[in-house]
Amino acid sequence: MPSTVKDLLVSGAALTDAALERLLPGPETLPHSIHRAMRHSTFAGGKRLRPILCIEACRMVAGTLPEGIPDLGAALEMLHTYSLIHDDLPALDNDDLRRGQPTCHVVFGEATAILAGDALQTLAFQTIAALPAAPATVVAVLRDISLAVGTGVGPNGPLPPGMIGGQVVDIESEGHTPTAELVESIHRAKTGALITTSIVSGGLYGAGPDHAGTDTIARLRTFGEKAGLAFQIVDDVLDMTQDSAQLGKTAGKDTASIKATWPAVYGIDQSLRDANQLIADAFDALAPFGESAAPLKALAQYLTTRTN
Template sequence: MSEDFSQFVAECRQRVDSALQNLLPVTTGPGERLRDAMRYSLFNGGKRVRPILAYASGLAVGDTLTQAQQASLDAVACALECVHAYSLVHDDLPAMDDDDLRRGKPTCHIAFDEATAILAGDALQTLAFELLSDAPHLDAACKLALLQQLTRASGVRGMVLGQAIDLAAVNQQLNLDQLETMHRHKTGALISASVAMGAIVCGADATRLQALTTYADAIGLAFQVQDDILDVTTDTAILGKQQGADVARNKPTYVSLLGLDNARAKAQELHQQALAALADFDQRAQPLRALSAYIIERSH
């Protein structure tokens, strides 16, 4: 990463981490164990890709961001990370992917217990929508647009559908189109929402929002292609989860369908599509361009 991009990423992570800390401070009393599990899931080493995308897309369409826009972007960033964290907690459960390790640490249901993990995921999900409905400095129409983006990306037309397809695909043969459909829902939908929500907060017009959607669709798929590559090329200590887990479960991946070299070529092709979508944007979109490169170059 370039020095400028590294600084941008660090600043975005600091903003969302600070906002999340204020949202869920360490407390005692009723619900302490539940809140501890929520905090454990939010602060276990996540890269904050979705919040960073929201900040970057807001910057790409806005002039100098006002304090009000920054505060609204903080609310969006927190909401996105809450939904993402909830999805990982539930994905790791014994009834889903049955994983013991997430980001190099015991998964939530291992660190606490299965019932607490389920409730922590439920609480994180609903907290996200509370954050958007209470977001500062936004009118009702903007809040509704944000809520529509997040609900569609998270539910039966997005991430939850993708997980259902994924579970049904174990020990099944999927073709490339079917695999892409699964990942556009499971991974890509929330990434697309992250880009759209940041742009909506900062007043993107329809033309720019469409270009950003094209960009987000490409990087959302590239993210999963790179995940599949890492699953077979990176050891558990670096990956932070069990290496080869997809192969062990006989799950279809881009590597199993295309081979490793062609999967890498696919990731590069999607990166170029993302850059092309940003052709009419100026230097303020440079963090989005750098994020696309980071997604296919990351090592974990």
Template sequence: MTSLETIQAYLEEQRARVEEELERLLPPAGEYPPSIHRAMRYSIFAGGKRLRPILCLESGKLFGGDERNLRRLGCALEMIHTYSLIHDDLPALDDDDLRRGMPTSHRQFGEATAILAGDALLTLAFETLAAPQSSQDEDRHPSASPGADAQGSDRGSGAEDSHLRGGMVAGQVVDLESTGRETDAATLQFIHSAKTGAFIRAAVRSGAIAANAPEADVERMTVYGEKIGLAFQIADDLLDVLGSRQALGKAVGKDGNQQKATYPALHGVEQSQRIAAGLVREACEILEPYGSRALRLQEIAHFLLARRS
């Protein structure tokens, strides 16, 4: 096996475990009212790589965190990620018809149900985080009690990861405002770091916090997450130019057609590739104090550039 094949096999193994946990956490499709639960499950089980839960898991494992607890935390993050994709695909935002080779939620169920499915997944994510530890052994989705304590630490994932203060919502707003306009490098970096990078950073940081890592280690992991998060989005920009509809499961070239702010549009393909490679190199260097224990995280960073979807 090549190194790429090795990490792909490992990611597939971990993806399957995340899927099992999500199956336990999501309401059954037939539970009343079935329409919303079918829509929630449709998007959650649409074939994602589960990169954010895996990053959360690997970050926490580096500091001796409990795998079951970390995987549950990662599933909550995946619910939030999926909610963001459902809403991002809506006609008012990116107006996409396909996601991972399947009709987007609003195309499959209608706009109203798609919006509510995203809302429900976001709510379930917080319910999952707030559920008592004992509920982790239950075989169905959690039911949070009013007095349930949130898992994790009072350090939180960091104010800088807030959806409003430099996170997904802020990035989406600036992305919309920049469409069709000339964009400078600083604005473009903000869009990518906020819209995509901040949540990847939060996944890595959350895993370290959940494992009670020392503050200096949490900050080190935060920088790693920040760098791979930006590299991930630059790679996505490049795939929209260089990838295929068959591999990506969605239309390619749409960013250019919509005059979106992207790294290839501003810097060109070759310079964008160099920037992404430099970010991955810097991210791996940050992990050097951990030696071979951080090998998986280094491999994941390199995988982000080598992926074709």
């Protein structure tokens, strides 16, 4: 891994973890069980990729890091962690290992795990609502993130499915022969939507209240959509080629469950070629930003070369 990417990951994770430590209730805060469960999953060793992408998108747009950006990154990590807690439940993927640690329901029981996920989602939106930014900026960030997490329904009519919509399609397609169209729709929603909004919300926060309709935000969205799909394609490949110790989660579950994955449709070699092409397309979207986009590009490249 290039030292620049290492630096980005280390510094971004440090900013995020400090914000999470400040925002999450302590383990001695009543009721103990829910707060300990929230912290167990949040501090289980994640890479903090979504907050880091948010931070670097904001830095690219604003030229600096405005007050509150670590809290926005922390809120995105809360949303990601909540989705993992629920995804691991027996009613969904039924997994007992996440980030190299026992999953939340294994340690605290199913009921507390469900509530821990609910509490993290609620705290995430409370955190975003309290960001020290212009009201128009906070509303724009809230809107983009809430739509990305949802089912594809908004106040102005149908939208592309968000994370929860993607999870539903993923569950309902299990056991069926995957098609290219199905796999892409699941990946863009279940994983890609949260990665995309991490990048876009960082750009919105950095741009301030005059962001609406700007070419910068449109380019960040294209970048996020391409990089997010590449991330999940690589995740599919890793599930087939790495063991559980390397992944930090149970390897081979996608294949065993006949999940709709990219390699199941295209094979491993073509999947890796597709991921690399998506990253190249993502780079093209940021071409007008020159060297200021270098950190985001480095992170996107890392998404396709990681081993866990």
